[in-house]
Amino acid sequence: xxxxxxxxxxxxxxxxxxxxxxxxRIQKAGAEVLVEHDAGLGSHFLDSAYEAAGASIVSTxxxxxxxxxxxxxxxxxxxxxxxLRHGQAVVGFMQPLLDPRLAADxxxxxxxxxxxxxxxxxxxxxxxxxALSSQANVGxxxxxxxxxxxxxxxxxxxxxxxxxxxxxxVLVLGIGVAGLQAIATARRLGAVVRAYDVRRETKEQAxxxxxxxIELKSVADATGEGGYARALTPExxxxxxxxxxxxxxxxxxxxxxxxxxxxxxxxxxxAAAVAGMKPGSIIVDMAASDLGxxxxxxxxxxxxxxxxxxxxxxxxxxxxxxxxxxxLFYSRNLAxxxxxxxxxxxxxxxxxxxxxxxxxITNDGRVVQEATKKLLEPAAGSGTGTGGSAA
Numbered sequence: 499x500x501x502x503x504x505x506x507x508x509x510x511x512x513x514x515x516x517x518x519x520x521x522x523r524i525q526k527a528g529a530e531v532l533v534e535h536d537a538g539l540g541s542h543f544l545d546s547a548y549e550a551a552g553a554s555i556v557s558t559x560x561x562x563x564x565x566x567x568x569x570x571x572x573x574x575x576x577x578x579x580x581x582l583r584h585g586q587a588v589v590g591f592m593q594p595l596l597d598p599r600l601a602a603d604x605x606x607x608x609x610x611x612x613x614x615x616x617x618x619x620x621x622x623x624x625x626x627x628x629a630l631s632s633q634a635n636v637g638x639x640x641x642x643x644x645x646x647x648x649x650x651x652x653x654x655x656x657x658x659x660x661x662x663x664x665x666x667x668v669l670v671l672g673i674g675v676a677g678l679q680a681i682a683t684a685r686r687l688g689a690v691v692r693a694y695d696v697r698r699e700t701k702e703q704a705x706x707x708x709x710x711x712i713e714l715k716s717v718a719d720a721t722g723e724g725g726y727a728r729a730l731t732p733e734x735x736x737x738x739x740x741x742x743x744x745x746x747x748x749x750x751x752x753x754x755x756x757x758x759x760x761x762x763x764x765x766x767x768x769a770a771a772v773a774g775m776k777p778g779s780i781i782v783d784m785a786a787s788d789l790g791x792x793x794x795x796x797x798x799x800x801x802x803x804x805x806x807x808x809x810x811x812x813x814x815x816x817x818x819x820x821x822x823x824x825x826l827f828y829s830r831n832l833a834x835x836x837x838x839x840x841x842x843x844x845x846x847x848x849x850x851x852x853x854x855x856x857x858x859i860t861n862d863g864r865v866v867q868e869a870t871k872k873l874l875e876p877a878a879g880s881g882t883g884t885g886g887s888a889a
Contacts, residue, residue, distance in 0.1 A: 499528065499529045499531070499534055499566050499567070499840060499844055499845050500530045500564055500565050500566050501516075501524055501529045501530070501532070501533045501565065501566070501569060501836065502527065502531075502533075502534070502556075502561045502562070502564070502565025502566075502567065502568045502569065502799060503515050503516045503531065503532065503533040503534060503537050503538075503553075503561075503784070503855055504534050504537060504538075504561060504569065504570045504574075504578070504878060505534040505535070505536060505537040505558070505700075506537075506540070506566050506570065506571050506572055507575060507578065507600075507731060508557075508572045508575070510818055511540070511571065511572060511815065511818050512540030512541055512562070512818050512819075512821035513541055513571045513618055513817065513821050513824050513825045514534075514537050514538040514540070514541045514543060514571070514820055514821075514825045514829075515537075515541070515570050515571050515589075515590065515825075515828065515829065515832055516531070516553035516569055516833065517538065517541070517543050517571040517825050517826055517829040518538075518547045518548050518550065518834060519550040519551075519826065519829070520829045520830055520832075520833040521548070521552060521553055522551065522552070523833050524833055524835065524836060524837070524840070525552055525616040527773055527836075527837055527840040527843070528843025529836075529840055529843065530554070531548075531551075531553040532553065532554050532555075532556045532560070532561055532564060532565055533548045533553045533554070533555055533556070534555075534556060534557070534558055534559060534561045535555055535557060535558075535563075536557070538825070540821055541821040541822050541824075542821070542822055543624050543825070545692065547791075547810065549613050556781045558581075558761075559581075559815070562581040562582065562583070562586075564703070565586070565864045566586065566587065566795075566889045567586070567587040567588070567589060567705075567836075567839075568582065568586065568587070568588045569589055569832060569836075570571075570588065570589065570590030570591075571590055571591060571592065571828060572590060572591060573590060573591060573592045573593055573600060574588065574590075578816055579600065579603065579604065579609075582604065582609045582854050583607075583608075583609070583778050584607060584608035584609070585608060585609075586609055587608070587609070587610035587611075587612060587693055587845060588604070588609060588611055588612070589612040589613070589614065589832065589835070589836070590613070590614060590620040591602060591613065591614055591615045591629070592595075592611055592613035592614075592615070592616075592859060592872040593613070593615060594611070594613050594615075594616065594859045594867060594869070594873075595759060595869060595870065595873065598865075598870050598873040598874050599858050599874075601859050601865050601874075602865060602874055604860050605740045605860035605863055605865045606863070608863050609860065610847070610858065610860060610861050611858070611859040612835075612839075612857050612858055612859065613857055613859050614627070614629040614630070614832065614835065614857070615629070615630055616628065616856050616857045616867065616869075617629065617812055617835070617853070617856065617857060618852060618853065618856045618860065619631065621852055621853070624852075624853055625839075626830070626831065626834040627831050627832075627835040627853065628831060629827075629828050629831035629832065630675075630739070631675045631826060632824075632827035632828060632830075632831055633817040633827070634674065634675040634676040634679070634755075635675050635676070635679045635814065635816045635826060635827070636820050636823055636827065637676050637679075637816035637817050638676035638677060638678065638679030638683065638753075638755065638784070639679050639680070639747070639808075639820075640813075640818060640820055641676070641680055641753050641782045641784050641813075641817045642668075642680050642684045642687065642753065642782075642815075643683070643684040644782055644811060644813065644816075645668075645751045645753060645780045646687060646751075646780045646812070647779050648809055648811060649666065649750065649751060649778070649780050649864040650661065650778065650779070651666065651750070652665075652666070652676075652688075653665065653666045653684070653687040653688050653689045654666075654687060654688020655688065656688075657806045660662065663779075665688055665689055665690050666689045666690070666750040666751055667689070667690050667692070667748060667749045667750045667751070668684045668689040668690065668691045668692070668749065668750065668751045668752075668753065669691075669693070669694070669712075669729075669745060669746065669749040669751070669752045669753070670684070670691065670692070670693045670694075670704075670728055670752075670753050670754075670755065671693075671694050671742075671752065671753070671754045671755065671756055671766045672695055672701035672753075672754060672755035672756035672757070672784075672785075672792070673694075673695035673697070673703055673704045674695075674755060674756075675756075675873070676755040676759075676784055677693065677695070677755040678703060678704070678754075679705055679706075680753045680755065681693055681704060681707045681709045682707040682708065684753075685707065685708035685709070686752075689723055689751070690710040691708060691710070692709060692710045692712055692745070692749075693710070693712065693757075694711070694712040694714070694742070694745070695709055696738070696744070698879055699864065700733035701713075704766060704874070712745055713828055714738060714742065715741065715743045716734075716738055716740070716741045717739035720727070721796045726875070728871070735764065735765070735803060736867070737762070738766075739765070739768050739771070742766060742767075742771065743768065743770060743771040743774060746767060746771045746774065746775065747771070747775055749772040749775070749779065750778070750780070751756055751779065751780045751781075751782070752767060752775075752780070752781045752782070753781075753782045753784065754766055754781070754782070754783050754784060754785055754791070754792035754793060756765060756785055756792050757785050757787060757790075759815055761789075761821070762789045763785035763786075763787070763789065763790055763791055763792050764790050764792065765790070765791075765794050766792045766793070767781060767783075767792060767793040767794065767795075769794045769795055772793070772794070772795055772804055772806075772808050773804075773806060775808045776807075777806060777807030777808070778807055778808075779807075779808045780808075780809050780811070780841070781793050781796075781808065781809070781810045781811065782811045782813070783796040783810065783811065783812045784813070784816065786798045786799075786812035786813070786814060787814060793809065793810055793812070795810055796810055796812040797810075798808065798812050798814050799812060799813070799814045801810055814867070834843045835853070838851065838852070838854065847861060
C-alpha cells in the first residue's frame with residue numbers, strides 16, 4: 499500500500515497531513531510513503547527530513563497516479579478532486595455535513611472518502627485520532643495570544659515604579675477543548691478569567707483550569723449529543739443574550755468558541771453587547787466562518803473596528819498560524835486512524851468497526867455514511883442535482 503502526502507493549496511494553509519516523525523509507524527505497518535514535493539515546507543518540514551524518514555519525494559502527478567490513499571488536511575479543491583481516481587482513497591477534514599455534494603461526486607467516480615471530522619469523539623479508543631480536538635487546542639492557545647497582542651495593555655497585574663497595572667478581565671464563551679485551552683493560556687498570562695457554557699457539566703472543567711464559571715438564571719442546561727451543546731430555542735437564545743450582555747460589558751477581552759456541528763454558530767455576542775463594551779476591548783470570534791460566527795458583527799477572516807472602539811477579530815484558521823505544532827498533532831491523529839485501515843500492508847475497510855463506520859463517507863461507488871446520505875436525499879428527490887448543506 500502506498501500512502502501519499504499532498505501539498506495543501508488552500509489560501510493561508512501551512513499545515514501538512516503527515517510529518518516525518520510519524521512516518522515510521524505507518525511504514526512498520528507495511529505501507530510505503532510518498533510525499534509531494536515541498537508538502538511540508540509551510541510547516542518547516544523539508545523534503546530532506548522526509549527522505550531521512552524513509553519517504554519518497556514525488557511530483558504532484560506522480561503522487562495522484564501512484565498513491566493508494568492521499569492524505570490531506572483540507573478537503574481537495576475541484577481541480578485536486580479531479581485528479582483522484584477510481585478505487586483511490588482520500589482522507590482529511592472533508593466536511594461531509596457542509597459539503598455533501600463533494601461526497602456524492604467522489605462516490606460517483608468510485609473514490610473512497612474518509613473524514614477526520616467525523617471521528618466519534620465520545621469513543622474512548624478514538625481519542626488518539628481526534629484531530630478536531632487537537633486542532634482546537636492549538637486554536638484556543640493562539641486566540642489568547644492574538645487577543646493579547648491586539649489588546650495594547652498588560653494581561654497580568656503588574657507593579658512598577660510608575661504604579662500598578664490592573665489585570666485584564668477575560669471572558670471565554672464555550673468550554674470545549676478550545677475554550678479550556680484559552681482559559682488556561684489566559685490564566686498563565688495573568689488575566690482574571692471568567693467562562694460560560696450552556697452545558698452545566700463544563701463548570702468543574704472551567705474551574706479546574708482557573709476560571710470563574712458564570713451561571714445564568716435564564717437558560718437551562720443544554721447539553722447535546724457527542725459532547726457538543728444542543729442548539730438553543732429562539733426564546734432561550736434571547737434570554738441568554740440579554741443576561742450575557744451585562745457580563746460582556748465588564749470584560750476587556752471576550753473569546754468565543756461555541757459551535758454546533760453542521761449548523762450556524764450560535765450568536766452569543768450581539769451588536770447591543772458590543773455597543774456596551776469599553777473602548778479598547780477585544781473580541782476574538784473563533785467560530786467565525788461563512789456560516790456566521792458567535793459575534794453578530796464578525797466578518798470571517800477580517801478585523802472589524804467599531805465606532806465605540808471595540809476590535810473584533812474573526813480568524814478562520816488559527817491552527818494554520820502555528821503550523822509546526824498543529825501539523826505534529828494532526829499527523830499523530832491521522833497516523834492513529836490510518837493504522838486501523840492498514841492490515842498486512844493492505845488498505846482494508848471493516849464496516850463493523852465503529853471508527854470505520856463513522857469516518858468512511860463513500861465506498862463502493864456510494865455515499866455510505868448515514869448523516870451525509872440524509873443531506874443528499876432531498877436533493878435527489880427534487881431532481882435539482884444540488885446538495886443541501888446544514889445551516
